[in-house]
Amino acid sequence: MNIFNKIWGKTLYGIASVTSVIFDVFIGIVEFIVGLVINIGRGFLALISMGGCLLIMVLGPALLLNPMTFFTILFLVIFPILGTKFVSYLKYIRYMITEFLFDHADNLINGRKAEFGSFNEYGNKYKRMEEEKRRKEQQRRQAEEQRQWEERFRQWSEYQNSQRGSNYGGYGGYGGNYQNAGYGNNYVNPNIEFKSKYEKSCDLLGVGYDSDKYQIKLAYRKKAKEYHPDLNKSPDATTMFQQINNAYEFLSDDNIERYKSIR
Missing domain, CATH: 1.10.287.110 (DnaJ domain)
Structure with missing residues (x-):
């Protein structure tokens, strides 16, 4: 029975490895296509900003009412949104399936108890992990933004002090340095x-x-x-x-x- 478990466990491990590779390749292809469409959309917007608006005004309804133009614009707007969500869903499915298989393969091969007993429980774990990742990223952004504000207030305080010193004739050179560094009247x-x-x-x-x-x-x-x-x-x-x-x-x-x- 123990030999049979090990054989079945190694089989599950092989299935999990192949499944993971297939998902990785498919996710990579979808991400590439989504990124390509996003870049095309950005290029289209850049073209409009550099004079494309004039072309649209000249051609007018003939261009805008063309079905091909309409569906192209719709595709460039909607596909990146749906594509990004699809990639996130694929990553969720990959984690749920492969972690279930790897965990249960390890249980059969080495006797370690599987963490969960169903796909959904692994899926819920993935969601919790992603939520924790978002929370940490939010905290990082908040700390960075707060640091930038503190730096700006510090520079403003130093500039005011330098201006007061310059007005009293004691720190004229110090105030001048701020002006040269970009902290003059335009600050x-x-x-x-x-x-x-x-x-x-x-x-x-x-x-x-x-x-x-x-x-x-x-x-x-x-x-x-x-x-x-x-x-x-x-x-x-x-x-x-x-x-x-x-x-x-x-x-x-x-x-x-x-x-x-x-x-």
Whole structure:
């Protein structure tokens, strides 16, 4: 019985390996096609920006009403969206099937207990892994954006100090260095942009500018649930969901306190 289990386990391992290679090749082909279409679409937009608009105005309805033109534009817009989702689904299926087979092959060969007993449980694990990956990427983006804002505020503070020193005649050279480095009269106070972005983020979530973190979190959960692509099938749901996430990331504890101090 033990020999039979090992033989069957190695057979499963071979099936899993071949299945993984097939999925990898197919996913690679689809990703290449999607990337190619995206690049063609970008080239088309670049052509329009460099004078294609004039061509469209000259040819007018004859070009726009042509069925081939219509379907080409539709293809360039829709295919990348559907293709990207299809690739994500293929990766989900690949993980679910291959991990199930590898795990159960290892159980038969080495006697290790399989982590799960069904394909769906491996699929749920994949979803949790992807969600964790997105969460970490969101935290990384938030930390990087916060670092950039801190750097801009630091530079602005140093510039103001240099200008005050220059006005009093004590740090004229220091102020001049800032002007040469690009911090002269054209340097923009980051408080203006920060305040505008903060208020636009609040407007997107539907909260007041004086809302605390708890109120912002409640509004975010409501909006995120409303526009989650798995629940909302409207064409702009994915875009809105990303914008809602970006707004929530920006409305961090540090930025709430900073807004209160500058308004």
